[in-house]
Amino acid sequence: MSNIVHDFTTDIPVWKPYVAPLDLAEASAEQLEALKITPSNTKVSDYVLVLAHDVETLKHRSPLFNAVMYNRGGLSRAEREIGAVGASIVNRCIYCAAVHASRYNQLTKDEDVIAAIFSDGADAEIDPRLKAILTFAVKLSKCPSDANTADMAALVEAGLGKDEILDLILSTSLFGWANRLMHTLGEPITE
Secondary structure (H helix, E strand, C coil), X not given: CCEECCCCCCCCCEEEXXXXXXXXXXXXXXXXXXXXXXXXXXXXXXXXXXXXXXXXXXXXXXXXXXXXXXXXXXXXXXXXXXXXXXXXXXXXXXHXXXXXXXXXXXXXXXXXHHHHHHHHHHHCCCCHHHXXXXXXXXXXXXXXXXXXXXXXXXXXXXXXXXXXXXXXHHHHHHHHHHXXXXXXXXXXXXX
């Protein structure tokens, strides 16, 4: 029996789609072409196989995801994961929060930051730079138009350069969209 996961965790749950994922044996040439580019360039998840039902969107989504989350320069990979975690907490996307919290922990070999974030949210007592990143990601996710020049100044004061701020905006915004899409297409479960 499976149970829906309701609490934030670094144990990545199974994502169970409401819509049947594309069966690769029945995929069109266009779908197979779109599936050649996958998030993280590793495997094709059920989520991506559900998105493959709309091949035109998938052709643009995966390259965009990879460019935002894995490009060189700008914000570090671990800090981009904090942006994704901040958005996922606001949107209560348990699955995305787990995936990106786990990636942060793997990249940094430090579980204390995520433990503090999952315990205290935006009030977490963490390194000032990470706190500024998290605070901004949460604010941007709650209401994008509320992010203002004072928020930009706080990021600069925390040591972020313009390219890092842009990466933070992109990673946070990407998950503002992705979380909402994931919620409508499936749910996180334990098996």
